Amino acid sequence: MVLSSHVALAGIWGGLMAVERRAFLQAMFSRPLVAATGVGLLMDDLSSGLYVGLVLELFYLGSANLGAALPENDTLAATGCAAAAAAMTGGTGASTPAIWSLAILMFIWLGHAGRFIDRALERYSTRLEARAIESADHGELERAVRQNVWGMWPHFVSFALITAGCALVGFLCAPWVELLPLRVARGLAWAYPAMASVAAAIAARGSHARHAALFALSAAALVILGSAAATLRWHP
Amino acid sequence: MSADAARSVPIEEPRAVSLSRGVKWRVFFRSFLLQASWNPQGMQNLGLAYALFPALEELYPDPQRRAIALRRHLTFFNTHPYLAAAMLGGVLYHEQRIALGLEGPEPVTNFKAALMGPLAALGDGFFWLSLKPATGALCAGLVPVLHAWAAILFIGLYNAVHLPLRVRFYRLGLRLGDKVVDALAQQQLPRRGARLRALGASSAGALAAWLAIVFGRNETGSWAPALAAGCLVVGALSYWLVARRATYYALLYLAALLAAATGAFL
Numbered sequence: 456m457v458l459s460s461h462v463a464l465a466g467i468w469g470g471l472m473a474v475e476r477r478a479f480l481q482a483m484f485s486r487p488l489v490a491a492t493g494v495g496l497l498m499d500d501l502s503s504g505l506y507v508g509l510v511l512e513l514f515y516l517g518s519a520n521l522g523a524a525l526p527e528n529d530t531l532a533a534t535g536c537a538a539a540a541a542a543m544t545g546g547t548g549a550s551t552p553a554i555w556s557l558a559i560l561m562f563i564w565l566g567h568a569g570r571f572i573d574r575a576l577e578r579y580s581t582r583l584e585a586r587a588i589e590s591a592d593h594g595e596l597e598r599a600v601r602q603n604v605w606g607m608w609p610h611f612v613s614f615a616l617i618t619a620g621c622a623l624v625g626f627l628c629a630p631w632v633e634l635l636p637l638r639v640a641r642g643l644a645w646a647y648p649a650m651a652s653v654a655a656a657i658a659a660r661g662s663h664a665r666h667a668a669l670f671a672l673s674a675a676a677l678v679i680l681g682s683a684a685a686t687l688r689w690h691p
Numbered sequence: 692m693s694a695d696a697a698r699s700v701p702i703e704e705p706r707a708v709s710l711s712r713g714v715k716w717r718v719f720f721r722s723f724l725l726q727a728s729w730n731p732q733g734m735q736n737l738g739l740a741y742a743l744f745p746a747l748e749e750l751y752p753d754p755q756r757r758a759i760a761l762r763r764h765l766t767f768f769n770t771h772p773y774l775a776a777a778m779l780g781g782v783l784y785h786e787q788r789i790a791l792g793l794e795g796p797e798p799v800t801n802f803k804a805a806l807m808g809p810l811a812a813l814g815d816g817f818f819w820l821s822l823k824p825a826t827g828a829l830c831a832g833l834v835p836v837l838h839a840w841a842a843i844l845f846i847g848l849y850n851a852v853h854l855p856l857r858v859r860f861y862r863l864g865l866r867l868g869d870k871v872v873d874a875l876a877q878q879q880l881p882r883r884g885a886r887l888r889a890l891g892a893s894s895a896g897a898l899a900a901w902l903a904i905v906f907g908r909n910e911t912g913s914w915a916p917a918l919a920a921g922c923l924v925v926g927a928l929s930y931w932l933v934a935r936r937a938t939y940y941a942l943l944y945l946a947a948l949l950a951a952a953t954g955a956f957l
Contacts, residue, residue, distance in 0.1 A: 478728075479724055479727065480723045482846065482854070483826075483845065483846060483853075488830060488841070501839050505841075505842070522811065559947075567940070580730035583737065584737055587737055587765065591758065591762050596744070600740050603728045605728070607724075642952060644954065645910075646950045648919070648950070649921075649922045649946040650947050651899060651922075652922045652925050652926030653925060655899035657942070658824070658828055659930060661824060665885070667889075670889050670893040670896065671892045671896030674897035674900070675899060676900075677897065678897045678904070682901075
C-alpha cells in the first residue's frame with residue numbers, strides 16, 4: 456500500500472515538474488534542488504531528495520534552454536534519482552550518502568534520455584501547430600488556440616511514468632542494497648562528496664562568471680579557513 | 692489662426708481602444724503557457740496566439756477581422772518566455788491601434804520581428820545564465836545550514852525577482868509600445884547579471900569545501916581528512932578538465948569510482 460502510493464505520488468510529481476519546466480510558468484519549481492526535495496517529501500524521505508537534488512542542482516547549473524537548443528533534462532534526472540533514493544531508503548530504513556550516490560549513479564543518465572524524449576515530443580507539437588493553422592483558416596478560432604494546451608499532456612504522462620518507474624526500481628533494489636558489504640557501502644558514501652566536488656566544479660564553470668575559478672577557490676579557501684579557526688577555538 | 696498659434700496647439704496622440712482590466716490580466720496569465728506547444732517550426736506561435744485570444748475577442752467583435760488578427764500571430768515567434776511579457780504588452784498596444792484603424796498590421800509584425808531576437812538574448816543572459824545559476828548555487832550552498840528550507844528559499848528568491856519583473860515588463864509594453872526597448876535598457880540587466888554570476892561561482896566553491904569538511908569530520912580513521920582533501924583536489928582537477936571540454940558524465944562517474952575505491956579499501 457505504501458509502495459503503490461509512493462510510486463504514484465512520485466509519478467504525479469514528476470509529471471507536474473515536467474510540465475512546469477517545459478510548458479507552464481517556469482518559476483523554477485522544476486529545478487533539481489526543488490523537484491528532488493519535493494519527491495523526497497512526498498515519499499517520506501526528505502533527506503534523500505534534498506541531498507540528491509543538491510548534487511544535481513550543481514551538476515546542471517549551467518544548462519539553459521537557449522533558442523531552439525535543447526539542454527539535458529535536469530528535472531527528469533532529479534525526480535528519477537530522488538524517487539529511486541527515497542524508495543531504497545523506504546526499503547532499507549536509513550537515508551545514507553551511500554544510497555544517494557547509488558541512486559545518482561544509477562539514474563543520472565535520465566538527463567540525457569529526457570532530452571531525447573523532449574526532442575521526440577516536438578513532432579507531436581508540430582502536428583498541433585499544423586492543426587491550429589488549419590482550424591484558423593477554417594474560422595474555428597477557439598479550436599485553433601486550444602491546440603496550445605494539448606501540448607502538455609505527453610510531457611506529463613511520459614515523465615510521470617519514468618519517475619514512477621524509477622521509484623519502483625528503487626523499491627526492488629532495496630533488498631540488494633541491504634546486502635552490500637560494509638566496504639562497498641563506505642566506498643559509495645565517499646563517492647557522494649567526490650561527486651559533489653565535481654558538480655561544484657561544473658557549476659563554477661557553468662556560472663559563466665568572469666574569473667569563476669578565482670571566485671570558487673577563494674570561497675572554498677574561506678570556508679576551509681573558517682572551519683579550521685572554529686575547530687581550533689573549540690579544541691585549542 | 693496664425694501659423695505660430697497653430698504650432699503651439701498640443702498635438703494629441705490618437706487614443707487607442709482600451710482593453711478591459713480583466714482581459715489584460717487574462718492575457719498575462721495565459722502567457723504562462725507560452726511554451727506549452729513549443730514546436731520547431733513556429734516555436735512559440737501557438738502560445739502567443741493562445742495568450743492573445745481574449746484580447747482579440749474583445750478588440751474584434753467581427754469574426755472575420757478577429758480571424759485575420761489571430762492568423763497574423765500564428766506565424767513564427769520565439770523569444771525568452773519572461774521577456775515575452777514585454778512583447779505581449781507591445782502587441783496589445785498595437786492591436787488596440789489596429790482595431791481603431793489608426794495603423795495597419797505592419798507595425799505589429801515589424802515590432803515582433805525586430806524585438807524577439809534582442810529580448811531573447813537579454814532574457815537568456817540575465818535569467819537563464821545569471822539569476823538561475825546564482826540562486827541555485829547560493830541555495831544549494833545553504834542546504835547544510837537551512838536543510839529543506841533552502842529549496843523554499845530558492846523558489847522565494849528567484850520569484851521575488853522573476854514575477855515582479857514579468858509584470859513590470861508587461862505593463863511597460865502595454866503603456867509604451869515600441870518605446871518599451873528604451874525602458875528595458877534602463878533596467879541594466881546585463882550589469883546586474885555579471886554580479887550574480889560571480890555569486891554563483893563563489894557559492895559552488897564554498898559548498899564543495901563544506902561538504903568535504905563535513906564528510907572528513909564524520910568519518911572515523913586517520914585517513915578521513917586526506918580523503919576529504921582528495922575530494923577537493925578531484926573538484927579542482929574537474930574544473931580544469933571541464934575547461935578542456937571533458938564530458939560531465941564521464942567526470943562524475945570517474946570521480947565516484949575513484950572515491951568509492953579509495954573509501955572502500957583505505
